[in-house]
Amino acid sequence: MRFSLGQVLSWRMRRQFLDRPAETPAETIVERLCGVQAQVASAAELAVAVRRPAPGDSGTDPALERRSLIKVWAMRGTLHLLTAEDAPAYLSLMAAPRTWEKPSWQKTFATTAQMTAIAEAIREILPGRTLTREQLTAEILERTGDDALTGPLGSGWGTVLKPLAWQGYLCHGPSDRNRVTFTSPGTWIDGWTGLPEPDEAAVRVIPAYLGAFGPATTESFDQWLIRGMSKKASLRKWFTGLTRSGVLTEVEVDGRSAYARTADLDDIAAAEPVPGVRLLPAFDQFVLGPGTREEHIIDPERRPLISKAAGWISPVVVAAGRVAGTWEQTDSGITVQLFAEAGPVPGDDLAAEAAHVAAIIGCRPGLTVTTV
Incomplete structure (x- = not known):
């Protein structure tokens, strides 16, 4: 099936709520957009607010308070708002390449043995608690006895903590004034079931991505997810499997091959420009x-x-x-x-x-x- 670029761009505008439909909860916007980057909290709030028809509260803070949204390091290693329901699948795909086990990563940040020790400590420390970075660092150092971790754990970039988030052991808690806090999603989110296997997660995440940013290539998906670091064999398997099952269809956009959700084909073909x-x-x-x-x-x-x-x-x-x-x-x-x-x-x-x-x-x- 062939589409013009104009059809695709018009369809994406509506799929990303840029036509500002009424009565759209913050959770629905975050879910549709496959998360909202939240490194800058005000930008995340505005990303939701500008997709609503009337100026007012973005709704992200109440959603975080009722824990239907979660703040966690996710795609590309950046802080995101994700729905509590979708977060396990996204985190599973982030963890799948196990980038923290690469020799270059270990040489720069922490060894595999150190990361295992941090993970074991966090799994004991965080459930049912909310700790500042300083408090969490102090307790990890006490349990591991490894003073070499003082610098990496105290870094504001959170590099050694991100792999723990991707494995589902850690997420952000409510801010303590101007200080970041961390907690365990297993006790923070009601009904948290842990991370699915990557193959199961891909069945959820890939169609969700294409439902907002498709038609797109496997490369575009992988760059968005983890800067091109997914295993290529896994990507091929996931996209091939979803195509064979009828969930995805290969299409052309102005002569360029890409994947779209099969359920979206008619809507893309009928898409009209969004005015304004x-x-x-x-x-x-x-x-x-x-x-x-x-x-x-x-x-x-x-x-x-x-x-x-x-x-x-x-x-x-x-x-x-x-x-x-x-x-x-x-x-x-x-x-x-x-x-x-x-x-x-x-x-x-x-x-x-x-x-x-x-x-x-x-x-x-x-x-x-x-x-x-």
């Missing part, structure tokens, strides 16, 4: 899902303006399913920088969207527009 303009926050899944190297979303020459140093992903202007510029909050309100090659962006639509976002974030409603 959208201002999306930093680290938005619209960009992260397909990846910043996806030239159908981001012009390659503009990528340095989107993907910046230290992993920063800029807030973007979206028109006709593509990134048409960037924006930022300033003292005067919203400042937009449009890309000339993206074509004209309706001024009235841009002004309306800027006013909408300004109301959400509580800044001045002024709009300044430049074109580069």
